[in-house]
Amino acid sequence: GxxxxxxxxxxxxxxxxxxxxxxxxxxxxxxxxxxxxxxxxxxxxxxxxxxxxxxxxxxxxxxxxxxxxxxxxxxxxxxxxxxxxxxxxxxxxxxxxxxxxxxxxSVGMKTSTFGVPGVKENCHFLKEIEHARALRTAIIENCEAASLEDVSEERKRELLTFVVVGGGPAGVEMSGELFDFLNEDLKKIYPKLVPYVSTKLVESGGTLIPQFDTPLQKKTI
Ligand SMILES: Cc1cc2nc3c(=O)[nH]c(=O)nc-3n(C[C@H](O)[C@H](O)[C@H](O)COP(=O)(O)OP(=O)(O)OC[C@H]3O[C@@H](n4cnc5c(N)ncnc54)[C@H](O)[C@@H]3O)c2cc1C
Incomplete structure (x- = not known):
């Protein structure tokens, strides 16, 4: 009953x-x-x-x-x-x-920093909505900071170099989204910043998206 x-x-x-x-x-x-x-x-x-x-x-x-x-x-x-x-x-x-x-x-997992010092304090994560929001704010803030008239070219490059760590599916997706945003949207909104922008993807293993089969890995690179 x-x-x-x-x-x-x-x-x-x-x-x-x-x-x-x-x-x-x-x-x-x-x-x-x-x-x-x-x-x-x-x-x-x-x-x-x-x-x-x-x-x-x-x-x-x-x-x-x-x-x-x-x-x-x-x-x-x-x-x-x-x-x-x-x-x-x-x-x-x-x-x-x-x-x-x-x-x-069903509590999932915590994001791993792999014990690398400084990661927790200095990097953005991507697991929750607040992470995505913080990242979006930081990207825009860096673009605004780089648009200030008195900023040196070197500082512009620093502010506009985006590094994604982790060549798994989420890292590859994130760098793809960043690349598209910087190459398509940024060009329209901040055309003067384009020469200073770069995206880098860092992966310690020998390939990207190791979970997938070889043809897809090759295509991703
Ligand atoms: C950016 C990104 C992209 C992804 N893309 C894909 C994809 O394309 N395809 C795919 O298959 N997988 C993808 N994943 C992986 C997928 O999201 C995870 O495998 C999945 O979320 C795991 O499900 P889960 O229920 O175990 O944990 P989660 O979905 O992480 O859920 C855990 C839940 O537990 C809650 N919680 C945590 N601690 C406690 C506690 N102590 N008490 C109560 N509640 C708690 C959390 O608030 C959350 O609601 C992606 C992950 C990320 C971060």
Whole structure:
């Protein structure tokens, strides 16, 4: 008779697919995530250069399944004996306990810096909407800084040299988007900056997109 309470932790790809398909006539579904929306990550690079708007690549959790409940909180620990997830509520930063019958952890992964000093402090990441927004702001700010009348040619080049680290699919996509933005849009908006612009892609391995087959790798290079 009583519905089983399914708690899904996370609102990314895995969690989103599950919350869309779970039968809420059989299960009570509770989603716990600090992010009340799903992000369509393949379009993050495009949103970072303004080709698509942020709002077009997200879906609110409550739209995924209108019968689920959502708790805006970060899971901190799981008490498997009491069947409770210990959380920190985002808005008020207070503790919250979420009981479950069935628990699904779909919290994804953290971006790796591979232990390289300075990366965390000095680089942009590309995993969340706020990352894309920060990157877009930084690109425009660098273009504006390079447009100031008293800026030397050397400084213009510094400001307009964009380096993408990582030759996997996301890095290749990001450099492609940057290249298109700088070669197409920048020409129209900041024509005087064109001679100073360059994009570089850095990869430590012998090939780009190593996950794919050789013909595609060659085509990418
Ligand atoms: C720029 C970019 C482009 C990509 N392009 C592609 C592509 O074209 N094709 C492809 O197949 N894959 C692509 N990927 C990879 C794909 O996005 C990941 O494989 C996928 O997101 C993994 O899904 P997930 O559900 O495991 O984690 P995620 O989608 O990362 O979701 C994790 C969720 O857990 C939440 N969370 C984290 N910690 C906690 C916590 N403690 N408590 C509660 N919630 C928590 C997060 O807020 C998030 O909602 C791309 C990734 C990036 C970054």
């Amino acid at each position: 009583k519905k089983k309470r399914v708690v899904i932790v996370g609102s990314g790809w895995g969690a989103n697919a599950l919350m869309k398909t779970l039968d809420t006539t059989v299960h009570e579904v509770i989603v716990v995530s600090p992010r009340n929306y799903f992000v369509f990550t393949p379009m993050l690079a495009s949103s970072a250069v303004g080709t698509v708007e942020y709002r077009s690549i997200i879906e609110p959790v409550r739209w995924a399944n209108s019968n689920l409940e959502y708790q805006e909180a970060m899971a901190m620990d799981v008490d498997t004996k009491r069947k409770v997830v210990h959380c920190k509520a985002v808005a008020e930063k207070r503790d919250l306990e979420v009981p479950y019958d069935l628990l699904v952890l």
